[in-house]
Every structure is written in C-alpha cells, then in structure tokens.
Amino acid sequence: MSGLRLLACAPTAALRGARFGGDEDLDEGGRKAALALSAFGRGDMWVCAPSRASCETAQALGHTAATEPDLADPDFGHWNGKSLDEVALADPDALKQWLTDPGAAPHGGESLVRIRQRVGEWVDSMARHRVVAVAHPIVVRAALTHALGLPDERLWSLDVAPLSLTRLMWRSGRWNLHFPAAT
Template sequence: MSGVRLLAAATTPSLRRAVFGGDDDDLDEGGLRAALALCDPDGPADLGGRGDLWVCAPSQAALQTARALGHDDPVVEKALADPGYGTWSGLGLGDVAGTDPDGLQTWLSDPGAAPHGGESLTAVRQRAGAWLDSQREQRTVAVAHPVVIRAALTHALGLPDAAVWQLDVAPLSLIRLTHRTSRWHVSFPPAG
C-alpha cells in the first residue's frame, strides 16, 4: 500500500490576487508563516515519515513550501507544474474577464478548451494523473499549486474532467491518498 500526500503550496501575492501563472512568486509573509506552523510537532499536519520521498512542482512557491517544512532538497517534478496559461500568463482573473469574457467562460465550462493558447485542464489532469499513478508503490509527499492538486485528485477519484471545478483546494491543504485494491482512496484522518 502506498501513501501519497498532496500538499498545496502556501500563498504568494499572485495567488492571493488570482493571477494566472503567478506560481513563480516567492511565498508571501502569511504563506511562509503558515507553512512554518505546519512544522510544529504538536500540530495536526500528517506530513508522512522522514523516509518519504518529497517532490515538488518546479515553482518558487512549491520549493519554498517544501523548504519551510524542513525539506531542503525535494525532487523537482515537471509533471506537477502549474498549467501553462499562454496569453493569460501574468493577468488577473478580473483582467481576463474584462478582455476575454467568452474565452474565460469557455475555459470555465470546457476543461478540454485552452482559449489562452496554453494548456487545457484536461491536459493538466492527464499529466498529473500519470505522475500520481507512477507513485502507486511509493510513499511520497508532493507539493504543487492548488489547481494541480485538484487535477490529480479528480484523476484519483475517476471523476470527469469538469469535476476539477467542484473541488476546492486552499493553500496548504493536505490530501492523503492510498493505493490499494487497484484504485486510489482518499483518507480523511480524524481531527486533532
């Protein structure tokens, strides 16, 4: 049985402002403090054992989150990268809503669409899902942008691509998955 923990990276200024492709920002002060608080040995986080493999998306936010949690040299995994947002990169959600409302609506309603010329959410799900499936025999903690965590979770549960919008993943959310009986299972540990 494997144990994969999906950890959403801590907040950055771009994430707080809903900027497309803003995952290369440094963590903001609140995000860094929140990540450091997870290191508290009396805290509720179940971040796995010391022998677990730590991997992270190739972004400052993911790397700095892992480092704040005491893992200075995580394996950088391109399959966990934030989506490529093409012409929307660096723009806020409000900016895109004002300049390309039809494209935004298409993107929000059709996970296979990429009106920005970048990567569709279906493509993100496929690459994140393929990576997740490669971890079936591993004990891994993976740090990535919340949308990538949503895509991986959608894959793990066998949900339709559009379900990515039905899952809310806040920064520093921790989702524990196990692989047994030929499928992924989501584990909800007790509080406290």
Template sequence: MTVRVMFVSPAMTADLRQARFGGRSPLDESGTRAATAAADAVPRADLVVRGSSSRCRQTADALGLRAEPVEQLADWHVGSWTGRTLDEVGEADPEGLALWLRDPSAAPHGGESLRQLSARVERWLAALPAGRVLAVVEPAVVRAATVVALGLASEAFWRLDVGPLTLTELSGRAGRWNLRCGRPLGGSRE
C-alpha cells in the first residue's frame, strides 16, 4: 500500500517576510497572486487537507482547493514566542533561543518542543491511507515530516529550507519513505 504525500507550503505573508513566529497576517498581494497563478499546477490527490493557520487556508483557497483542516498538521506551537520576530526573541531570551536551537526536547517558550512537533507529524504520516494526499502546511510541518520520514537526526530540521509555494513529496509507506523536495509549484498537473 503506497502513499504519496505532497506537501505544499503556503504563499508569502508579511509575517513570513519578518521571520515572525506563528504569524497571523493574511497572504500579501504577491502571495495571493502567486498562489492563484499556481492553481493549474496543483497535483491531483485523493485526499486534500491543510494546516489550521489562516495562511494555509488562504493558500488552499487561492489554489482552488477544498481542503479540510487537520489539527495534527497545525503549525509549530511556540507558546509565548507567538507573534514575535526571531530578533525580538533573541534579544529578550537569548539563552532560551540558544537552548531551543540545540536541544530538540527544549520548549523554553512554553509550547511544543521539536520532538513533540515531530511526533505529532509522525503519527499523522503513520495513519495515512494508501493513495495520493495533498497537504497545504506550514514549513515547520514539512521539515518535521521530512526528518521523521527519512529517519534523520533531529538537528537536520534546522538545515532544511522550505520556500513559499514549493512542493515537497514523500512516497512509500511508514518505515520506508522516499523524498522529492522543494520544487516550485508549477509545470503540468500530475
């Protein structure tokens, strides 16, 4: 029973441009325009889901998708850091930020640790039915899925970049996944 999971990262927002944790700003004009233009390139899927953020919802809508929100695919819960920029957190809590970046079990913000995020995403991957799944999710979820699916060390999470409106694909099944990553959402429909 093969599963093909196709992750689409959301389009651009002001919060993303500012490196703001858990931002809630809407898609900006360029993000909406890019997502709308990419709608014809979205691969077909048997199941279409999305993260719960407004950015995921707005991107799915602009892509013409009827995507159901899935709580397991929510953005990384970063507690007291939500809405703050990386620079603001670095100034206010440099020790906490340093701990968070080096220890995958740390959650100095009072939210989820990297290990907790990864475990949540891993449970979702393990429960998927056979077929093609399209998920519009935040970059942290794509990175966590990639790390757990490939059995990488947690530290690899910090080395993965997921740009706006890119497609990252995992195919296989629990315990044996292959990766096709980071191609721009474009080209012909599959």
C-alpha cells in the first residue's frame, strides 16, 4: 500500500514569532523536540523541503533526506522576514486580502492557490510510493488541501502544528486521510 507521511518541521525562532519566510536553523527547543521523537519510517524514502529547518528535522530523526524543491516554503515577497503583527500594522488591507482570497498575492510572492498547485503536483507524483516528507506547516496544509480536494480557501481551516505527523494513503485512485490505531 502506498502512503505519504507529512511531517511538519520542528520550530524555529521565525515560526514561533509568526514571521513570514526566512531560512533558519531549528531553535534549541525545536532541536530537542525533534530529537525526542521516536524513530519511524525506517523503510521509507525521506524527502524534505530545501530549508534548513526541514533538513535539520530529518537529521534529528536519524535520516538523510533528499531535497525536494516543490516542498519549498512559500515566497512571501516583501513580507519575508516580517512578523504577522508588523504586516497587520503596516498594511492591514493587504493582509486581510491574503487571508481571505487564496488567489491574491499582495506581498508580491506566491498566492495560496499557486502554493497548493505546486505542492499538489508533487503530492500526486507520490501516489505509488512510500515516503516521509518534511516541510513547513503551511506546505503541509497545502498538501492536505490538495489531497483531500478541499477548496483553496479551506487551507486556513487545517491547523498543522510543528512536528505533527499526518498520514495519507493512496487507494482506489485517490488520497485518503489515515488515522492509525494508537499504540
């Protein structure tokens, strides 16, 4: 049976501070949390977004993961490095537009629609594989939105925590959300 495990990368200072973009190392808490996870996916192929946090998360779990450009963090344009609060103060209308219109890109970067398309194409290419993918939580949200056939605006209704693991199984020509039994 084919399956895709989506692992949100461990926290960074930017993620904890609700900052857009940035390629940072895991912070100390994120590194400790990743190291504390029990090992899984030993027989699976591992891939990660081309961010330091994603690669360091896989390494902390004892894996060397191939870099997958389609899992890259979104391009946040001129919001990159700014906090959500900073953007809300400087341009509340643009932030509201970005949060409510998935096709909008007021920051000059990628729209949510484009992120979902990019990530979704990769997800579909994994239909016949067993893979663990490590990426930023918003990329995991985009993957789930695509796999479950949700409208783009539903991306924000999926709350993906750092180091959360979501399983998808490919059966009967479609992705299915898989909730394994507790062990």
